[in-house]
Amino acid sequence: MSTADFQIEDAGGGGAVLKLSGDWTTMSLGKAAVKLGDRLEGRSVQSVDLTELGRFDTAGALALVQASGCAIPSGAFDTRPEAGRIYAMVETLERQTAGPAPRPPSLTRFFAKIGHGVHDAGAEFLLSMAFLGRLMGASGHAVRRPGDIRWAAWVSQADRAGLDALPIIAVTNFFIGAVIAFLGANLLTQFGAGVFTVQLVAVAVLRELAVLITAILLAGRSASSFAAEIGSMRMNQEVDAMQVMGVNPFQALVIPRLAAMLVMMPLLTFVGMLAGFMGGALVTWSQLDYGPAFFIQRVSEDPLMGQHLMVGMIKAPVFAIVIAAIGCRQGMAVAGDVESLGRRVTAAVVQAIFAIIALDAVFALIFLELNL
Numbered sequence: 001m002s003t004a005d006f007q008i009e010d011a012g013g014g015g016a017v018l019k020l021s022g023d024w025t026t027m028s029l030g031k032a033a034v035k036l037g038d039r040l041e042g043r044s045v046q047s048v049d050l051t052e053l054g055r056f057d058t059a060g061a062l063a064l065v066q067a068s069g070c071a072i073p074s075g076a077f078d079t080r081p082e083a084g085r086i087y088a089m090v091e092t093l094e095r096q097t098a099g100p101a102p103r104p105p106s107l108t109r110f111f112a113k114i115g116h117g118v119h120d121a122g123a124e125f126l127l128s129m130a131f132l133g134r135l136m137g138a139s140g141h142a143v144r145r146p147g148d149i150r151w152a153a154w155v156s157q158a159d160r161a162g163l164d165a166l167p168i169i170a171v172t173n174f175f176i177g178a179v180i181a182f183l184g185a186n187l188l189t190q191f192g193a194g195v196f197t198v199q200l201v202a203v204a205v206l207r208e209l210a211v212l213i214t215a216i217l218l219a220g221r222s223a224s225s226f227a228a229e230i231g232s233m234r235m236n237q238e239v240d241a242m243q244v245m246g247v248n249p250f251q252a253l254v255i256p257r258l259a260a261m262l263v264m265m266p267l268l269t270f271v272g273m274l275a276g277f278m279g280g281a282l283v284t285w286s287q288l289d290y291g292p293a294f295f296i297q298r299v300s301e302d303p304l305m306g307q308h309l310m311v312g313m314i315k316a317p318v319f320a321i322v323i324a325a326i327g328c329r330q331g332m333a334v335a336g337d338v339e340s341l342g343r344r345v346t347a348a349v350v351q352a353i354f355a356i357i358a359l360d361a362v363f364a365l366i367f368l369e370l371n372l
Contacts, residue, residue, distance in 0.1 A: 002054055004032040008039055016043045018072075021052035024060025033063030040067050048076035056083040061090035131329045138250035139258070153256035161222040161257070162264025168221075169214050169268050170275040173205070176213055177276030180204050181283035194288050198298040201280030206308040210272035212360055215319035218265065219352035223327035226257050227348035230331025231341045239332075249332075258324040265320035266313055273312065311372055315363055319356055326352045 002022040009017040018040075022028060064072060064087060072091075077084025142149050184197035230253055233239050239249050281295040299305055330348035334341050 002028065004029050004060065006032060006036055006039075008043075016040065016045055017047050017049065018045050019049035019052070021054075023054040023056075024063065025055050025057045026059040028055075029059055029063060033067065036063065037067040045072045045076075048072060050077065050080045050083065053080060053083065056080070056086060058086060058090055061087040062094070065091050065094045127333065128329060131332065132325070134250055135254060135258070135325060135328075138248065138255055142251065142255050142259075149259070150252060150256055153252070154259050157256050157260035158264050161218070161225070161260050162268060165218060165221055165264075165268060166271060169217055169272050172217060173210055173213055173272035173275040174279040176209050177201055177205050177279030178283045179279075180209070180276075181280040182287070185284065185287045189288070195290070195298075197284055197288060198280070198290065198295050199302060201276070201284070202299050202302070202305060203308055205273055205276035205280065206305065206312050208312070208360070210276050211269045211312045211315045211319065212356070214265070214269045214272045214316075215323065215356045216353055218261070218268070218320075219323050219326075219356060220349050222261065223323050223330075223348045223352040224345050226324065226327030227331040227334075227345045228341065230254075230328060231334030231344055234332065234334045235336055235338075235341060254324075254328045254332075257328055258321065261320040261324040262317055265323075266316040269313065269316040273309075307372060311363075311367055315360065318359060318363075322355045322359065323352050326355060 004020075004022045004024045006021065007019040009019070024032075061083075072087070077087060181197055181201050184200040185194055188194050188196055188200070230239070233253070239253070242249050242252060277295075277299070281292050284290045284295055285292060327348045330344040330351070334344045
């Protein structure tokens with residue numbers, strides 16, 4: 001194998017005679033292509049001497065095409081017709097290859113991005129509605145035929161999504177109740193109304209914070225878990241295998257998770273309320289010297305506490321349905337690659353938290369109109 005080389009002789013009139021030597025191949029081309037382009041800049045090739053040319057492949061042909069600007073005469077390769085055929089093929093492809101598309105203006109790219117976003121949002125909405133319809137059909141089938149419910153899967157999901165989340169939910173709500181009590185004690189004692197710190201903690205925990213904090217924690221914990229589990233099964237084609245065997249994926253994968261969340265969410269919310277009360281009672285005891293007995297008495301004597309408890313517990317099953325449905329929906333939408341799995345798990349958490357906060361605002365407006 002000899003290194004590619006060339007010589008250029010002046011042919012008069014701005015033309016040049018190109019003499020090639022050595023092997024013009026991928027392995028032996030080296031820097032000859034760059035040097036040839038610099039030497040031929042602004043000059044046309046009138047003829048080519050191929051007497052000392054060795055092997056010739058598409059890399060050598062591309063170097064000649066780019067250096068000469070596709071200006072080598074068609075009869076230059078008569079002594080080496082096989083090299084001529086290679087050169088003609090590469091020249092044709094290079095000539096027909098379109099250049100890079102012009103970059104659109106910034107304003108055009110901006111509106112294009114908005115259009116793509118609207119299109120993606122609309123497609124996501126349609127797919128979510130289709131998933132909701134299938135979920136309602138599977139839920140109706142489970143209600144009509146409870147014998148088809150996979151109780152083992154339901155118990156397993158209830159244990160993983162509910163009982164395993166008990167410590168973090170209790171601890172988080174405990175500190176939330178303590179923070180609310182700190183704020184109330186600090187603010188209300190300035191106006192001589194420190195005793196109302198108990199009502200502040202009770203109303204905030206029962207009505208809003210316990211169910212909201214529990215739902216957000218489960219959205220980050222269970223919605224991502226549902227999306228990852230079902231998504232990995234989609235990647236491994238286990239969901240397709242279920243359909244081939246006649247097993248409804250919604251009955252096997254979605255309904256147990258939905259049922260587990262419906263049962264465990266109210267229980268975890270109630271535990272969160274108790275933990276929030278404990279945090280608030282501890283702070284009022286230490287900061288205001290109101291003992292636990294006084295805290296319990298103030299809560300039990302307020303006639304509206306039952307109403308606040310009902311408001312908080314009404315939200316729990318709705319949030320449970322949202323968390324389970326979004327997690328399973330994103331899991332079912334996973335494609336066959338890991339990148340899709342990561343995007344869908346992230347989307348499950350973000351959409352679930354956003355939906356919970358939005359629904360909580362809707363509930364607040366509804367209960368305000370109902371004077372609850």
